[in-house]
Amino acid sequence: MQQSFAEKYPSAASFFRNVCGSYDVACLSVGGEVRHSYLIGGHRIGLHFAGPALIPSMTKALEHLAVPEAAPPELTVCLWDSATTGVRGPALPFNTGADAAKGEIWSYDDEDLMIISQPACHTVNMLSHSAATGVYWVGDAAQIPYHDHGSPLRLILRRWMSERHCLLAHGAAVGLADGGVLLTGRGGCGKSTTALACLNSPLLYAGDDYCLIAAGEHPHIYSLYNTGKQNGADTVRFPDLMPAISSLHALDNEKALYFLHDLLPAKMTHGFPLRALLIPHITGHDNTTVRRVSPAEGLKALAPTTVYQLPVGEQRKAIKMLGRLVQQLPNFILGLGTDITRIPDVILAVLSDINEIPSKNYTDENGYPGQRHHPCV
Amino acid sequence: MNKELLRYRINESKIVFEDYDDEIVLINLESGNYYSIIGAAPVIWRLVGECRSVNNIIDGVMLKYEGTREAIAHVTLDFLKGLLDEGLVLQDDGAVSATVTPQPLSAGETAKVPFETPVLKRYTDMQELILLDPVHEVDESGWPEKKEETEEQKE
Numbered sequence: 224m225q226q227s228f229a230e231k232y233p234s235a236a237s238f239f240r241n242v243c244g245s246y247d248v249a250c251l252s253v254g255g256e257v258r259h260s261y262l263i264g265g266h267r268i269g270l271h272f273a274g275p276a277l278i279p280s281m282t283k284a285l286e287h288l289a290v291p292e293a294a295p296p297e298l299t300v301c302l303w304d305s306a307t308t309g310v311r312g313p314a315l316p317f318n319t320g321a322d323a324a325k326g327e328i329w330s331y332d333d334e335d336l337m338i339i340s341q342p343a344c345h346t347v348n349m350l351s352h353s354a355a356t357g358v359y360w361v362g363d364a365a366q367i368p369y370h371d372h373g374s375p376l377r378l379i380l381r382r383w384m385s386e387r388h389c390l391l392a393h394g395a396a397v398g399l400a401d402g403g404v405l406l407t408g409r410g411g412c413g414k415s416t417t418a419l420a421c422l423n424s425p426l427l428y429a430g431d432d433y434c435l436i437a438a439g440e441h442p443h444i445y446s447l448y449n450t451g452k453q454n455g456a457d458t459v460r461f462p463d464l465m466p467a468i469s470s471l472h473a474l475d476n477e478k479a480l481y482f483l484h485d486l487l488p489a490k491m492t493h494g495f496p497l498r499a500l501l502i503p504h505i506t507g508h509d510n511t512t513v514r515r516v517s518p519a520e521g522l523k524a525l526a527p528t529t530v531y532q533l534p535v536g537e538q539r540k541a542i543k544m545l546g547r548l549v550q551q552l553p554n555f556i557l558g559l560g561t562d563i564t565r566i567p568d569v570i571l572a573v574l575s576d577i578n579e580i581p582s583k584n585y586t587d588e589n590g591y592p593g594q595r596h597h598p599c600v
Numbered sequence: 601m602n603k604e605l606l607r608y609r610i611n612e613s614k615i616v617f618e619d620y621d622d623e624i625v626l627i628n629l630e631s632g633n634y635y636s637i638i639g640a641a642p643v644i645w646r647l648v649g650e651c652r653s654v655n656n657i658i659d660g661v662m663l664k665y666e667g668t669r670e671a672i673a674h675v676t677l678d679f680l681k682g683l684l685d686e687g688l689v690l691q692d693d694g695a696v697s698a699t700v701t702p703q704p705l706s707a708g709e710t711a712k713v714p715f716e717t718p719v720l721k722r723y724t725d726m727q728e729l730i731l732l733d734p735v736h737e738v739d740e741s742g743w744p745e746k747k748e749e750t751e752e753q754k755e
Contacts, residue, residue: 409726519625522618522620526625530629538616538629543618550620
């Protein structure tokens with residue numbers, strides 16, 4: 224008969240201490256830990272590695288947010304692998320099943336401790352709020368899933384940030400220092416193409432697949448990863464970006480994964496005030512156009528694709544947050560033309576128009592209000 | 601069941617909704633489907649949310665819209681059946697209605713407008729995402745149970 228969590232460990236905290244002990248042993252086995260420091264969503268976060276094995280895989284997408292190690296981090300994430308340290312992964316207090324399919328997730332979540340195991344990938348993510356510590360374990364760096372290279376520690380950061388009213392949204396973001404847009408919508412709608420097309424313009428790049436939205440009276444976008452993704456066939460649209468593709472050898476099976484900080488460090492940004500929500504839509508016409516739509520249209524584009532990637536316990540709060548956000552911001556359909564070089568100018572024009580809202584007392588032809596709450600307008 | 605007695609309630613354990621006056625967006629957290637309701641549908645949804653009997657819902661719709669009772673009742677009942685079929689509302693077994701006494705209906709200050717057929721639009725493009733990363737949650741008292749696909753997800 225299997226023991227329950229409570230029977231096996233006196234408390235979740237004691238289980239987590241045990242896991243942290245394994246990390247310490249892993250560090251000793253490779254001669255110490257390597258520390259990296261980042262500013263993510265305005266918070267100082269430390270990644271501490273038991274040896275160098277995981278550093279290339281887990282830091283490249285965050286490089287644009289690296290800062291010198293100074294004050295103690297608000298969150299420390301400890302990472303180790305078994306292949307180079309010889310230290311086994313956490314002995315989870317539940318059976319995740321030996322026949323787990325690819326992508327299956329097994330999770331435990333209480334007020335303090337989160338455990339997420341992906342058995343097929345041999346990875347475990349943990350976060351203890353009270354200890355301000357996360358743990359990432361993988362059997363072997365070679366087993367880290369392709370998508371995790373582009374968005375490392377997503378599960379830990381998502382949970383920690385959500386406690387700080389910062390939502391991990393599914394979308395791309397581009398903008399200027401004083402304001403930008405979130406590009407959102409279902410997969411294949413043109414988010415990535417739009418964001419990558421903006422690299423050859425005055426617009427700065429805050430991310431492709433995932434961004435952090437700090438909600439509240441003054442919504443703000445924070446960059447999380449400096450990566451971008453494209454279907455292999457679409458990479459021909461951006462020949463100048465070819466050197467940034469990390470997975471050229473696997474384009475037949477996987478999307479191209481760009482690490483953009485290496486190639487274009489000056490185009491990366493930590494974030495900007497969020498001014499508008501754009502919903503890309505491929506039209507097949509030459510020109511790119513924008514059309515104002517209702518907050519409900521914005522929510523239908525943004526909420527499902529974001530919320531269904533969240534744990535059940537976080538979904539309601541996220542929908543309410545996004546429901547308010549789409550009322551605070553103007554929402555637009557961005558009708559993508561075939562000449563993608565013209566897309567950035569259309570986005571810049573949207574931002575310029577929004578900046579003039581107060582002088583026009585702006586409402587559009589449908590009566591949708593402008594950014595009534597935005598401090599920078 | 602008699603329309604005097606029949607009541608529905610919002611399936612709050614699975615549904616989250618956002619109300620934008622002339623359109624309400626509903627998200628089923630379990631199935632991966634999300635919905636938009638427009639026309640007279642937001643009015644009906646709000647009346648359901650007030651735990652009113654079906655008869656009272658029809659009365660409420662008639663206060664807002666022009667049209668014969670027969671025509672409005674027919675369309676409203678069809679719409680309610682659609683909500684029920686999609687699992688967006690549940691037939692109330694009396695547990696909620698026993699604790700809620702709806703306020704008397706009020707016509708408000710706006711004049712009646714021509715009846716707009718209530719429309720329920722369903723979006724299924726996120727179902728794939730739900731099945732892509734099936735999540736098995738463990739609580740403190742026990743071990744995780746593998747979540748089975750619903751019949752609809754298997755299709």
